[in-house]
Amino acid sequence: MALTTAPGRTPRTGPAGPRPTRRGAGRARLGEGLAGYVFLSPWLIGLMGVTAIPMLLSLWLSFTDYDILTPLSEVRWVGLANYERMFTADPSYWHAVRVTLTFALIAVPLKLAAALGVALLLNRAWRGVGLFRSLFYLPSLLGGSVALAIVWVNMFNRDGAFNSFLALFGVEGLPWVSDPDWALETLMVLAIWQFGAPMVIFLAGLKQVPTELYEAAAVDGAGAWRRFRAVTLPMLSPVIFFNLVLETINGFQGFTAAFVLSNGTGGPVDSTLMYTLKLYISGFTDLEMGYASAMAWVFLVAIGVVTAVFFSTGRFWVHYSDGDDS
């Protein structure tokens, strides 16, 4: 849908670019530069056409009353009206912000904890570890898929598999997905379950930790917990940082599952009205694309600010091996 990442759409650099021919020495340097751009061009064209131009267009649209149906040439400039309305006159906007923050604040840390925990377990040499790595990674491969969300909804509705499982223990389940108090939690569990991507990155990070450090720590009498606190965590902090930033951005952008679960409405009673879903409804159901564009831009800035905050606090807890920073 609208949130497809740019890299997927951008044509990859292929063998299409013409090769620079052998020429005089002076022209060779120029040719080299040109060749660079030629090789870059598929990506550049993709960036400009698919991302940058529509993006700038949406910035302009955010100051207009564009409603999709009216041709672009006839839209009316409304100044900051869309932004004003968003901040002062649309309670459901703030509701969406709250839902999204709740989702991200709970789901992201739990997902990272699960990813790190499983990565630590799988970072050992035992038989079949490769199989488990693949199995745990599988859910994230299916990540944004609609099919998975549909399965999830069916698992967690009143007559779903989860409640049948609970019934084995004599527990009567709830209609998780159609209860406004539990629908968002169901989505969080889905997000947490897909911890495979950060897990693989953690695994890669764990492999980078020099074994001498563990040996030295063990010689000094450090136990397992101490080794984890004093060696693993600091050495892994750049990877944790990377995953934290990435997953937070992903968390903010959660859309598919909420869309499927609520049939595109954000219900029951707006409990799953994620920011991107609100944006989608404004743009495509309510035909207020100008307003939706304004929302997208505020979102962009907000994610930028959150990321900047992460970076500025990073210096206090992220340790880099190149030592340019304590």
Place this chain on the structure above:
Amino acid sequence: MHPATSPTAGAPAGRDHRTPLTRRRLVRGLAAVALAVPLALGAAGCGDDSAGGDGGPVKLSVFWWGGEARAKLTEDALALYTKKHPDVTFEKTWQANQGYFDKLATLTAGGNPPDLFQIDDNYLAEYAGRSTTLDLGSYRDSGKLDVSKFPKSLLEYGVVDGKLAGVAAGENTQGLVYNKTLLQKNGLPEPTTGMSWEEHIAWAEQVAKKTKVPGTQDPSADYKALWVWLRQQGKDLYKGKELGFTTEDVTKWFELWKDARDAGATPTPDVIHEGNSSDITKQLVVTGKSATSWVWVNQMPDLKKNTKDELGVVAYPGDPSAQWARASMYWSVFKGSKHKDVAVDVINFLNNDPEAVALLGTDRGLPSNMDLRAKVSETATDPAMKQSIQVESDLAQKFGASPQVPIKGHSKVKSELVKAAENAQYGRATPAQAAEQFVTACKAAIA
């Protein structure tokens, strides 16, 4: 959707190849990701462009929503047109109702809308108000579009701001569907047209007590039920460019159903929500979670297909003259179409050609042309179709005048009603609070 895998995820970490992560590498990677992801959001507003063919023989693009059965019937009818007009062929696109209007809006934004498309009263004013639809008035006046056999009110229901924006592809009306088998098995009376709302709820309570199946699906979130109820109170959904009701009216409506819920006449809120948010094939009367559902009469055959039980249908409770001959859906022509005359001729054909109308049957509702409607009724063999024809023809004699077509912002009014009603159902708001919330939101939506 969102990237489940990160670009670095696939890179194998060699055991003997330990490169400590440097800050610069990490920052660069992150910056690229952080930039690229929100960037893609900006692309939300753009549609794709592809040029339509032109010149010589006409190729008309047609777009509708519906299931496979409708697709088959429509394709046959269009093929018949091509047979009679060999120079006209069709580029047919159809899909399920969900997502249809997103697609139609996107096609319009991309400058490539279909020449001829199906639309309903939820969106007709949105499109007509933005001059996306062609005013068919001149074709009506010149007789190129023959509507002489249409019921007047049905034709009127396609007029927005004095312009004929859509031509009814069929007629339907609200219908209360009930599970006949369940009632008969338990020796319970069937609901009848003309029952008051209080009687209906009392009946539903009785059904729930006897059968353990909730008697009626609480329709407080259903705009078409609220609409009928409002008209019975001498109000309406809209009056001109404003709301035709007050907070007090909606409070009464929500209270009516709160009492019904308290009396055990309706399912639990989560089941009601399920009914509110699922398509016709999963309505509660079909899934056995309630003895009645609130639908459009022409949906009967679809409902029937999904249950073994026998179904009956009557008008919504209260005075049936609050119901009207509603255009179940319209055919509209895109204003910028290069083949306007042909598109209008196709509409004329689909509504007035005896063979085409016979082919299409009652899939889109009763045929708009009264003469042909009579013919289709005589020859109908499918029992579900016969039943919906029977009920609609009976009701048609009790119909009142058509209301105005819902105004711009109606789609939002609909979703706000669901939200407010569910708030009351889940006990998160009193009927008065929910009504207040609904009316405030509506005023903002249609402003």
